[in-house]
Amino acid sequence: MxxxxxxxxxxLTSRExxxxxxxxxxxxxxxxxxxxxxxxxxxxxxxxPVPRENSLILDLLALYATVDxxxxxxxxxxxxxxxxxxxxxxxxxxxxxILFYERGILPTVLNELSVIIYNSSNQTVYFYMRIEFGLISxxxxxxxxxxxxxxxxxxxxx
Amino acid sequence: MSQQAPMIIAEEFREIxxxxxxxxxVEYKTIADTFYIPSEGSIAIIIDVELYRPGEIYLLxxxxxxxxxxxxxxxxxxxxxxxxxxPCYQPRLYQWGINFFKDGMIVTAKNYxxxxxxxxxxxxxxxxxxxxxxxxxKDLFAKIEQKFFSVIKQVIGS
Numbered sequence: 253m254x255x256x257x258x259x260x261x262x263x264l265t266s267r268e269x270x271x272x273x274x275x276x277x278x279x280x281x282x283x284x285x286x287x288x289x290x291x292x293x294x295x296x297x298x299x300x301p302v303p304r305e306n307s308l309i310l311d312l313l314a315l316y317a318t319v320d321x322x323x324x325x326x327x328x329x330x331x332x333x334x335x336x337x338x339x340x341x342x343x344x345x346x347x348x349x350i351l352f353y354e355r356g357i358l359p360t361v362l363n364e365l366s367v368i369i370y371n372s373s374n375q376t377v378y379f380y381m382r383i384e385f386g387l388i389s390x391x392x393x394x395x396x397x398x399x400x401x402x403x404x405x406x407x408x409x410x
Numbered sequence: 411m412s413q414q415a416p417m418i419i420a421e422e423f424r425e426i427x428x429x430x431x432x433x434x435x436v437e438y439k440t441i442a443d444t445f446y447i448p449s450e451g452s453i454a455i456i457i458d459v460e461l462y463r464p465g466e467i468y469l470l471x472x473x474x475x476x477x478x479x480x481x482x483x484x485x486x487x488x489x490x491x492x493x494x495x496x497p498c499y500q501p502r503l504y505q506w507g508i509n510f511f512k513d514g515m516i517v518t519a520k521n522y523x524x525x526x527x528x529x530x531x532x533x534x535x536x537x538x539x540x541x542x543x544x545x546x547x548k549d550l551f552a553k554i555e556q557k558f559f560s561v562i563k564q565v566i567g568s
Contacts, residue, residue, distance in 0.1 A: 267514055268423055268424075269562070270514050270515075271423050271424060271514050271515065271516060272423050272562055273566075274510075274514075274515040274516050274517065274518075275423065275469075275516040275518055276518070276555065276562075277489075277491075277518050278566070280491055280492070280493075281493065281510075281515050281517065282486070282491075282492060282493035282494050282495075282515075282517075283493070283494045283495070283496070283508055284492075284494070284495045284496075285495065285496045285497060285498070285500075285503060287497055287498055311513050311514060311515065312513055314502075314503040314504070315503075316500045316502040316503050342502055346505070347501075347502060347504075347505045348503070348504055348505025348506075349503065349505075351512075351513060353513050353514040354512070354513075378498075380498070380500050380503055382496075382503040382504075384508070384513055384515070386515070392566045395566050395567065396566055399564075399566075
């Protein structure tokens with residue numbers, strides 16, 4: 253009688269899926285820094301539209317301002333506030349930035365990552381925002397939601 | 411007739427990598443070197459995976475960086491994809507470089523890793539780059555892909 257290969261079941265966390273996607277190069281993963289000039293007593297609006305048919309997963313967010321305590325910073329993910337700091341000070345944040353992955357979350361941007369910054373000082377301030385990210389196709393992300401989280405939905409929906 | 415129990419792999423993918431290292435299937439390596447970049451000049455560093463380790467690919471786990479000059483412009487390309495872009499290096503945005511592995515990512519390099527560093531200042535720079543990586547045979551990678559990834563593929567592909 254022909255032997256039948258045993259089925260393989262893999263139990264993964266959603267964070268583990270993120271790692272696996274990067275290992276198999278299923279998307280673009282990496283680090284990028286956006287420099288933003290904020291004029292004296294003015295404001296700056298920065299926007300990063302996610303390429304069509306893609307989803308941007310935020311792994312890490314690192315911020316740096318050339319002057320402390322003069323910037324009012326708000327970071328939006330699809331028009332929802334991810335971070336607000338009314339008086340940005342570099343020492344409020346850990347060197348290297350906020351590692352979402354380590355905190356057990358992976359914010360996902362479907363349309364736009366944006367930042368609005370107000371400068372209350374009389375000098376030009378440079379603000380730097382670095383993200384570590386995974387850019388995966390919406391098709392893959394949609395199927396992850398559909399297949400992987402369907403069980404979670406049943407639990408929280410009942 | 412005895413029936414073989416289904417094989418359940420509940421390990422995290424990073425745990426699989428740790429296990430492979432423990433049993434001598436892969437070895438972690440660190441290389442570092444210091445480069446001179448003239449004022450308003452640039453350098454390119456290319457790690458040709460196929461040339462140095464035929465039959466192997468690299469899993470890039472971390473990149474460390476330090477320089478005598480800040481605001482360097484850096485780009486990291488892996489197999490034609492941009493894995494890092496820093497227009498004006500600020501140490502505060504990094505903590506001992508980028509630890510992809512700790513941040514949940516594994517950068518798989520099948521062909522080459524290409525660093526480009528530009529020094530826009532009028533001062534010459536001495537820049538040290540450290541790379542932590544695991545060479546893994548293409549055969550072993552293919553086996554992992556075959557056994558491990560098939561289940562993931564069901565989730566993201568349907």
